[in-house]
Ligand SMILES: Nc1ncnc2c1ncn2[C@@H]1O[C@H](COP(=O)(O)OP(=O)(O)O)[C@@H](O)[C@H]1O
Protein backbone atom coordinates (compact mmCIF):
# COMPACT_ATOMS: atom_id res chain seq x y z
CA UNK A 1 0.00 0.00 0.00
CA UNK A 2 1.23 3.50 -0.82
CA UNK A 3 1.74 5.85 2.07
CA UNK A 4 -0.29 9.04 2.44
CA UNK A 5 0.24 11.98 4.77
CA UNK A 6 -2.88 13.85 5.89
CA UNK A 7 -1.96 17.21 7.41
CA UNK A 8 -4.18 19.67 9.26
CA UNK A 9 -3.09 23.28 9.66
CA UNK A 10 -4.74 25.36 12.37
CA UNK A 11 -6.24 28.83 12.46
CA UNK A 12 -3.47 30.63 14.36
CA UNK A 13 -0.93 29.77 11.64
CA UNK A 14 -3.37 30.66 8.85
CA UNK A 15 -3.87 34.05 10.48
CA UNK A 16 -0.11 34.78 10.25
CA UNK A 17 0.89 35.21 6.56
CA UNK A 18 4.62 34.71 7.24
CA UNK A 19 4.09 31.55 9.30
CA UNK A 20 1.63 30.22 6.70
CA UNK A 21 4.13 30.77 3.88
CA UNK A 22 6.86 28.96 5.85
CA UNK A 23 4.49 26.05 6.54
CA UNK A 24 3.33 25.77 2.91
CA UNK A 25 6.94 25.75 1.70
CA UNK A 26 7.73 22.78 3.95
CA UNK A 27 4.43 21.08 3.02
CA UNK A 28 5.28 21.50 -0.69
CA UNK A 29 8.67 19.86 -0.11
CA UNK A 30 7.30 16.68 1.50
CA UNK A 31 7.85 13.62 -0.65
CA UNK A 32 4.96 11.36 -1.68
CA UNK A 33 1.19 11.76 -1.79
CA UNK A 34 -0.24 14.24 0.68
CA UNK A 35 -3.42 16.07 1.46
CA UNK A 36 -4.11 19.24 3.44
CA UNK A 37 -7.08 20.15 5.63
CA UNK A 38 -7.15 23.75 6.82
CA UNK A 39 -8.97 25.57 9.58
CA UNK A 40 -9.41 29.32 9.69
CA UNK A 41 -11.61 29.93 12.72
CA UNK A 42 -9.71 33.06 13.66
CA UNK A 43 -10.15 34.68 10.23
CA UNK A 44 -13.88 33.79 10.22
CA UNK A 45 -14.31 35.48 13.61
CA UNK A 46 -12.52 38.62 12.37
CA UNK A 47 -14.64 38.82 9.18
CA UNK A 48 -17.86 38.17 11.13
CA UNK A 49 -16.86 40.98 13.50
CA UNK A 50 -16.40 43.41 10.60
CA UNK A 51 -19.89 42.48 9.37
CA UNK A 52 -21.37 43.00 12.83
CA UNK A 53 -22.08 39.27 13.30
CA UNK A 54 -21.37 37.99 16.80
CA UNK A 55 -19.36 34.78 17.31
CA UNK A 56 -20.42 32.21 19.92
CA UNK A 57 -18.30 29.10 20.52
CA UNK A 58 -19.49 26.18 22.66
CA UNK A 59 -16.98 23.41 23.45
CA UNK A 60 -14.77 24.52 20.58
CA UNK A 61 -17.63 24.52 18.07
CA UNK A 62 -19.04 27.63 16.41
CA UNK A 63 -22.77 28.24 16.72
CA UNK A 64 -23.60 28.63 13.03
CA UNK A 65 -26.83 30.42 12.13
CA UNK A 66 -27.51 31.35 8.47
CA UNK A 67 -25.53 34.65 8.47
CA UNK A 68 -22.58 32.87 10.13
CA UNK A 69 -22.84 30.00 7.61
CA UNK A 70 -22.53 32.56 4.82
CA UNK A 71 -19.42 33.99 6.52
CA UNK A 72 -17.69 30.63 7.06
CA UNK A 73 -18.53 29.47 3.53
CA UNK A 74 -16.96 32.63 2.10
CA UNK A 75 -13.97 32.57 4.43
CA UNK A 76 -13.10 28.84 4.48
CA UNK A 77 -14.38 27.77 1.05
CA UNK A 78 -13.32 31.02 -0.64
CA UNK A 79 -10.69 33.30 0.84
CA UNK A 80 -8.53 30.91 2.89
CA UNK A 81 -8.84 27.89 0.60
CA UNK A 82 -8.04 29.76 -2.59
CA UNK A 83 -5.14 31.69 -1.00
CA UNK A 84 -3.58 28.38 0.07
CA UNK A 85 -4.18 26.79 -3.35
CA UNK A 86 -2.57 29.76 -5.14
CA UNK A 87 0.46 29.69 -2.84
CA UNK A 88 0.88 25.94 -3.42
CA UNK A 89 0.64 26.44 -7.19
CA UNK A 90 3.49 28.96 -6.89
CA UNK A 91 5.46 26.24 -5.07
CA UNK A 92 4.85 23.82 -7.99
CA UNK A 93 2.21 21.79 -6.18
CA UNK A 94 -0.85 21.17 -8.31
CA UNK A 95 -3.36 21.75 -5.53
CA UNK A 96 -7.11 21.40 -5.93
CA UNK A 97 -9.23 23.29 -3.41
CA UNK A 98 -12.31 21.46 -2.19
CA UNK A 99 -15.11 21.72 0.31
CA UNK A 100 -16.75 18.44 1.33
CA UNK A 101 -19.49 19.23 -1.19
CA UNK A 102 -17.06 19.23 -4.11
CA UNK A 103 -17.06 15.86 -5.88
CA UNK A 104 -19.23 14.65 -2.99
CA UNK A 105 -16.14 14.04 -0.88
CA UNK A 106 -17.48 14.62 2.68
CA UNK A 107 -21.17 14.13 3.42
CA UNK A 108 -22.52 15.22 6.81
CA UNK A 109 -25.71 15.51 8.79
CA UNK A 110 -26.89 18.63 10.60
CA UNK A 111 -26.08 18.17 14.26
CA UNK A 112 -29.33 17.29 16.10
CA UNK A 113 -30.51 19.85 18.64
CA UNK A 114 -30.07 18.52 22.19
CA UNK A 115 -29.14 20.92 25.00
CA UNK A 116 -27.55 23.26 22.49
CA UNK A 117 -28.65 24.27 19.00
CA UNK A 118 -25.43 24.52 17.00
CA UNK A 119 -27.35 25.56 13.89
CA UNK A 120 -25.79 24.62 10.56
CA UNK A 121 -23.00 22.46 12.00
CA UNK A 122 -22.34 19.12 10.32
CA UNK A 123 -21.38 15.77 11.85
CA UNK A 124 -19.58 13.69 9.23
CA UNK A 125 -21.51 10.70 7.88
CA UNK A 126 -19.41 9.51 4.94
CA UNK A 127 -16.10 10.26 3.23
CA UNK A 128 -15.70 9.27 -0.43
CA UNK A 129 -12.09 8.17 -0.16
CA UNK A 130 -12.28 6.58 -3.65
CA UNK A 131 -12.91 10.03 -5.09
CA UNK A 132 -10.04 11.52 -3.07
CA UNK A 133 -7.80 8.66 -4.25
CA UNK A 134 -8.82 9.56 -7.82
CA UNK A 135 -7.54 13.13 -7.35
CA UNK A 136 -4.29 11.85 -5.83
CA UNK A 137 -3.79 9.50 -8.80
CA UNK A 138 -4.04 12.52 -11.12
CA UNK A 139 -1.08 13.96 -9.15
CA UNK A 140 -3.38 16.57 -7.62
CA UNK A 141 -2.98 17.61 -3.98
CA UNK A 142 -6.41 18.04 -2.35
CA UNK A 143 -6.78 21.04 -0.02
CA UNK A 144 -9.93 20.75 2.07
CA UNK A 145 -11.88 23.62 3.63
CA UNK A 146 -13.87 22.67 6.76
CA UNK A 147 -17.25 22.85 5.03
CA UNK A 148 -19.39 19.77 4.36
CA UNK A 149 -22.79 19.22 2.75
CA UNK A 150 -25.97 17.35 3.64
CA UNK A 151 -28.07 14.94 1.59
CA UNK A 152 -30.70 17.72 1.46
CA UNK A 153 -28.18 20.02 -0.27
CA UNK A 154 -27.28 22.34 2.60
CA UNK A 155 -23.75 23.48 3.35
CA UNK A 156 -22.62 22.73 6.91
CA UNK A 157 -19.80 24.06 9.06
CA UNK A 158 -17.56 21.25 10.35
CA UNK A 159 -14.60 21.41 12.73
CA UNK A 160 -11.37 21.11 10.75
CA UNK A 161 -9.71 18.71 13.25
CA UNK A 162 -12.70 16.37 12.89
CA UNK A 163 -12.58 16.64 9.11
CA UNK A 164 -8.88 15.71 9.03
CA UNK A 165 -9.47 12.70 11.31
CA UNK A 166 -12.48 11.43 9.31
CA UNK A 167 -10.66 11.79 5.97
CA UNK A 168 -7.53 10.05 7.36
CA UNK A 169 -9.62 7.14 8.69
CA UNK A 170 -11.41 6.57 5.39
CA UNK A 171 -8.17 6.82 3.37
CA UNK A 172 -6.93 3.75 5.31
CA UNK A 173 -8.90 1.70 2.71
CA UNK A 174 -6.31 2.78 0.10
CA UNK A 175 -3.15 3.87 1.91
CA UNK A 176 -0.93 3.53 4.94
CA UNK A 177 -1.91 6.83 6.55
CA UNK A 178 0.00 9.24 8.79
CA UNK A 179 -2.06 12.08 10.29
CA UNK A 180 -0.27 15.24 11.46
CA UNK A 181 -1.91 18.12 13.29
CA UNK A 182 0.22 21.26 12.85
CA UNK A 183 -0.35 24.32 15.00
CA UNK A 184 1.53 27.14 16.75
CA UNK A 185 2.94 25.16 19.70
CA UNK A 186 5.68 22.51 19.79
CA UNK A 187 3.26 19.69 20.58
CA UNK A 188 1.01 18.69 23.45
CA UNK A 189 2.56 20.40 26.47
CA UNK A 190 2.72 19.25 30.11
CA UNK A 191 2.39 22.92 30.97
CA UNK A 192 0.60 25.00 28.29
CA UNK A 193 2.59 28.09 29.36
CA UNK A 194 5.97 26.34 28.89
CA UNK A 195 6.75 25.69 25.22
CA UNK A 196 9.62 23.39 26.21
CA UNK A 197 7.43 20.91 28.11
CA UNK A 198 6.47 18.78 25.09
CA UNK A 199 5.04 15.33 25.86
CA UNK A 200 6.89 13.07 23.40
CA UNK A 201 4.50 10.12 23.63
CA UNK A 202 0.89 10.38 24.74
CA UNK A 203 -1.25 7.34 25.65
CA UNK A 204 -5.01 7.51 26.41
CA UNK A 205 -4.21 6.97 30.12
CA UNK A 206 -1.71 9.84 30.22
CA UNK A 207 -4.17 12.03 28.29
CA UNK A 208 -6.86 11.35 30.91
CA UNK A 209 -4.42 12.27 33.72
CA UNK A 210 -3.28 15.55 32.13
CA UNK A 211 -6.88 16.46 31.29
CA UNK A 212 -8.03 15.79 34.86
CA UNK A 213 -5.15 17.95 36.16
CA UNK A 214 -6.22 20.77 33.81
CA UNK A 215 -2.88 20.78 31.94
CA UNK A 216 -4.62 19.77 28.70
CA UNK A 217 -7.58 22.04 28.12
CA UNK A 218 -9.60 24.17 25.66
CA UNK A 219 -9.05 23.46 21.94
CA UNK A 220 -6.55 20.69 22.71
CA UNK A 221 -9.30 18.42 24.09
CA UNK A 222 -11.38 18.07 20.88
CA UNK A 223 -8.13 17.92 18.89
CA UNK A 224 -6.86 14.96 20.94
CA UNK A 225 -10.27 13.24 20.91
CA UNK A 226 -10.18 13.38 17.10
CA UNK A 227 -6.52 12.33 17.03
CA UNK A 228 -7.04 9.24 19.23
CA UNK A 229 -10.15 8.32 17.22
CA UNK A 230 -7.98 8.22 14.09
CA UNK A 231 -5.39 6.00 15.81
CA UNK A 232 -8.11 3.61 17.02
CA UNK A 233 -9.52 3.36 13.51
CA UNK A 234 -6.52 2.26 11.49
CA UNK A 235 -4.40 5.37 10.97
CA UNK A 236 -0.80 4.16 11.41
CA UNK A 237 0.72 7.22 13.03
CA UNK A 238 -0.71 10.40 14.57
CA UNK A 239 1.55 13.36 15.43
CA UNK A 240 0.81 16.80 16.89
CA UNK A 241 3.56 19.35 16.21
CA UNK A 242 4.58 22.93 15.47
CA UNK A 243 3.89 24.04 11.89
CA UNK A 244 7.59 24.88 11.47
CA UNK A 245 8.60 21.34 12.47
CA UNK A 246 6.50 19.43 9.97
CA UNK A 247 9.49 18.04 8.06
CA UNK A 248 11.20 16.87 11.28
CA UNK A 249 7.95 15.38 12.59
CA UNK A 250 7.73 13.15 9.51
CA UNK A 251 11.37 12.08 9.63
CA UNK A 252 12.62 12.41 13.19
CA UNK A 253 9.68 12.20 15.55
CA UNK A 254 9.58 15.72 17.01
CA UNK A 255 6.33 16.93 18.59
CA UNK A 256 3.88 14.58 20.31
CA UNK A 257 3.28 11.08 18.94
CA UNK A 258 0.09 9.33 20.04
CA UNK A 259 0.33 5.74 21.31
CA UNK A 260 -2.57 3.37 21.79
N1 LIG B 1 -1.49 20.98 27.03
C1 LIG B 1 -1.60 21.76 25.95
N2 LIG B 1 -0.63 21.78 25.03
C2 LIG B 1 -0.72 22.58 23.93
N3 LIG B 1 -1.77 23.39 23.68
C3 LIG B 1 -2.78 23.41 24.56
C4 LIG B 1 -2.74 22.58 25.73
N4 LIG B 1 -3.89 22.80 26.43
C5 LIG B 1 -4.59 23.70 25.74
N5 LIG B 1 -3.95 24.08 24.61
C6 LIG B 1 -4.48 25.06 23.67
O1 LIG B 1 -5.01 24.39 22.57
C7 LIG B 1 -4.86 25.24 21.42
C8 LIG B 1 -4.96 24.41 20.16
O2 LIG B 1 -6.29 24.13 19.90
P1 LIG B 1 -7.04 24.95 18.73
O3 LIG B 1 -7.00 26.40 19.02
O4 LIG B 1 -8.35 24.31 18.54
O5 LIG B 1 -6.02 24.61 17.57
P2 LIG B 1 -6.01 24.90 16.02
O6 LIG B 1 -5.57 26.31 15.83
O7 LIG B 1 -5.01 23.93 15.51
O8 LIG B 1 -7.40 24.61 15.52
C9 LIG B 1 -3.51 25.88 21.63
O9 LIG B 1 -3.42 27.13 20.98
C10 LIG B 1 -3.44 26.04 23.15
O10 LIG B 1 -3.83 27.33 23.54
Ligand SMILES: CC(=O)N[C@@H](CCC(=O)OP(=O)(O)O)C(=O)O
Pocket residue numbers: 009010011012038039040041042044060061062072121122146157158159160161
Ligand atom coordinates in the same frame (compact mmCIF):
# COMPACT_ATOMS: atom_id res chain seq x y z
C1 LIG C 1 -18.23 23.77 13.66
C2 LIG C 1 -16.97 24.54 13.84
O1 LIG C 1 -16.66 24.94 14.95
N1 LIG C 1 -16.20 24.74 12.77
C3 LIG C 1 -14.98 25.48 12.81
C4 LIG C 1 -14.28 25.28 11.48
C5 LIG C 1 -12.96 26.00 11.39
C6 LIG C 1 -11.90 25.35 12.24
O2 LIG C 1 -12.02 24.26 12.76
O3 LIG C 1 -10.78 26.15 12.31
P1 LIG C 1 -9.51 25.99 13.27
O4 LIG C 1 -8.88 24.69 12.95
O5 LIG C 1 -8.71 27.16 12.88
O6 LIG C 1 -10.02 26.04 14.70
C7 LIG C 1 -15.23 26.96 13.08
O7 LIG C 1 -16.08 27.55 12.41
O8 LIG C 1 -14.49 27.54 13.90
